[in-house]
Amino acid sequence: DTEVTQTPKHLVMGMTNKKSLKCEQHMGHRAMYWYKQKAKKPPELMFVYSYEKLSINESVPSRFSPECPNSSLLNLHLHALQPEDSALYLCASSQGLAAYEQYFGPGTRLTVT
């Protein structure tokens, strides 16, 4: 199974809402990632977890809060987002950091109204 799953596929939320994005993989990968992708731009790294510990935070605003409950799951909690946070949020996993291929999930299309 080389699949990374993400839910929901689409999410519309107001600026005062709290919501969560979920990501799951069953490949035994020890590194998991959150990326943000705007239209016609490359994926932009937000967070990296390695062995369930936060390894990299790319100076992401605190309205985004990641969580890794176990080695297979990765969440991204959203609170008080801004319209400019509207984007495709991609989750990825890899066997290790950096020099390993990353498997991407299909993404969550987020719209902040």
Next chain:
Amino acid sequence: QQPVQSPQAVILREGEDAVINCSSSKALYSVHWYRQKHGEAPVFLMILLKGGEQKGHDKISASFNEKKQQSSLYLTASQLSYSGTYFCGTERGNKLVFGAGTILRVKS
């Protein structure tokens, strides 16, 4: 620092060849190549490691010139299924930094 890709876009007819380049101003330890089709997630194509050989699968291959700090992706006898945006990624610490992407469109 983001690697630089060229060209920004290329249009081909089926059966034609294309080359996509990726260069960096900093030393490269590995170069990753991904393809993203419209509305889909990026899909891994290959990794080239420092000191490694040219890689390839099917009619897509790539080279890595460590001294010139650049990599090239070669698409031979392109098919309609090759259409998409190609991203190179370079290692920076424990993370991957992607180039801006090259849009490839193959026409019949």
